[in-house]
Amino acid sequence: MKLWMEKIIQPPRICLDASTVCQLKCPSCPTASGETGKKLGIGFLKFSDFKNIVDKNPWVSNIELSNWGEIFLNKELIKIVEYAYENNVALQADANLNNVTEDILEALVKYGFRAITCSIDGASPETYSLYRVGGNFQQVIENIKTINKFKAQYNSRYPILYWQFIVFGHNEQEISKARRMARDLYMEFRLKLSWDDLYGNLFSPIKNAELVRKETGLGVASRSEFREKYGREYILRDCCLNLWINPHINYDGKVLGCCINYWDDYGNAFKDGLKECLNNEKINYARAMLMGKRESKMDIPCILCQSYKRMEENKNWLTNKEIYAKKIAYILLENKVLGYYLTNQLARRLVVAKHRLGRWI
Numbered sequence: 041m042k043l044w045m046e047k048i049i050q051p052p053r054i055c056l057d058a059s060t061v062c063q064l065k066c067p068s069c070p071t072a073s074g075e076t077g078k079k080l081g082i083g084f085l086k087f088s089d090f091k092n093i094v095d096k097n098p099w100v101s102n103i104e105l106s107n108w109g110e111i112f113l114n115k116e117l118i119k120i121v122e123y124a125y126e127n128n129v130a131l132q133a134d135a136n137l138n139n140v141t142e143d144i145l146e147a148l149v150k151y152g153f154r155a156i157t158c159s160i161d162g163a164s165p166e167t168y169s170l171y172r173v174g175g176n177f178q179q180v181i182e183n184i185k186t187i188n189k190f191k192a193q194y195n196s197r198y199p200i201l202y203w204q205f206i207v208f209g210h211n212e213q214e215i216s217k218a219r220r221m222a223r224d225l226y227m228e229f230r231l232k233l234s235w236d237d238l239y240g241n242l243f244s245p246i247k248n249a250e251l252v253r254k255e256t257g258l259g260v261a262s263r264s265e266f267r268e269k270y271g272r273e274y275i276l277r278d279c280c281l282n283l284w285i286n287p288h289i290n291y292d293g294k295v296l297g298c299c300i301n302y303w304d305d306y307g308n309a310f311k312d313g314l315k316e317c318l319n320n321e322k323i324n325y326a327r328a329m330l331m332g333k334r335e336s337k338m339d340i341p342c343i344l345c346q347s348y349k350r351m352e353e354n355k356n357w358l359t360n361k362e363i364y365a366k367k368i369a370y371i372l373l374e375n376k377v378l379g380y381y382l383t384n385q386l387a388r389r390l391v392v393a394k395h396r397l398g399r400w401i
């Protein structure tokens with residue numbers, strides 16, 4: 041059955057996970073607990089599959105390489121980064137940045153890897169390792185210094201480095217120190233609220249809520265406070281927009297759609313073709329469900345997702361306006377208008393403003 045809203049979805053940006061393997065054991069992470077691995081498999085994106093996606097889909101110009109694991113464990117990463125550069129495809133990723141070689145760090149700079157969000161939830165080895173179990177704080181800082189050394193050598197501003205600090209009860213007292221360290225390392229600093237119990241038990245809840253409310257700039261210290269204050273979910277809504285704007289694909293080609301789903305897929309992009317999978321009946325039905333245009337259906341992954349459940353409870357469906365706004369934001373991000381850095385700055389300020397004005401716009 042064809043649905044009314046079926047337009048061809050062919051977004052310039054996708055997420056193609058270079059690894060579902062990770063060496064750390066972060067307590068709230070479903071990769072660390074083995075949950076994602078049971079469904080997605082534990083493995084690495086092959087260079088040949090990456091090349092095929094790039095060759096067959098010239099409309100893809102921006103690829104996020106991380107979703108569930110640590111990309112730097114992928115032994116073919118240098119080839120992937122080099123091929124992306126040769127084919128004008130911008131890359132970015134989140135990473136714990138513990139295990140890297142000089143060669144890959146140099147390649148990131150040489151081949152203009154666009155941005156890395158480094159997960160560093162602490163400003164000292166002791167605090168950092170409470171969540172990044174098995175990680176080495178000093179090593180991560182050294183790796184960042186090495187990237188900066190290559191950036192100076194190649195006279196390049198890429199990769200832009202973000203210090204992402206997930207705020208917990210055990211690290212909240214180190215936020216300002218981390219902020220200073222980030223500045224000294226030429227990194228942008230970002231605070232993120234924890235998943236809380238999204239994937240398991242609540243880990244290390246905030247103790248000094250006043251401090252965290254001030255530090256986040258949002259006046260909230262947890263996702264539940266965010267929900268109460270703004271009447272919608274922190275970040276989760278953006279995850280649903282992935283189906284239109286930034287569809288997520290597993291290392292073996294399974295199309296997952298968004299960054300939350302790991303329990304089902306919409307076909308295999310390597311076998312069935314990316315464009316076909318992004319426009320098949322199942323994914324179009326999911327999009328229609330998220331917009332409240334179709335009844336929920338058991339064989340659509342969203343049915344098991346908290347984000348969808350909340351939307352359904354509140355009848356607060358995704359709108360065309362939101363999808364369009366996100367699309368425009370990504371077009372700007374594609375470096376065509378303001379450039380990557382300025383656009384990111386602008387986007388961050390808009391997000392804060394939007395959160396503050398949330399109830400009225």
Ligand SMILES: C[S@@+](CC[C@H](N)C(=O)[O-])C[C@H]1O[C@@H](n2cnc3c(N)ncnc32)[C@H](O)[C@@H]1O
Nearest residue numbers: 068106107108109110134135136159233234235
């Ligand atoms: C599953 S990780 C994979 C990428 C990489 N291994 C890393 O940790 O950065 C994807 C993102 O989830 C973030 N993350 C991990 N635990 C989290 C938590 N409790 N709350 C919010 N985000 C979390 C990571 O910091 C990272 O930005």
Ligand code: SF4
Nearest residue numbers: 062064066069072136
């Ligand atoms: S480093 Fe990332 S993928 Fe690895 S366990 Fe931690 S959050 Fe999960």
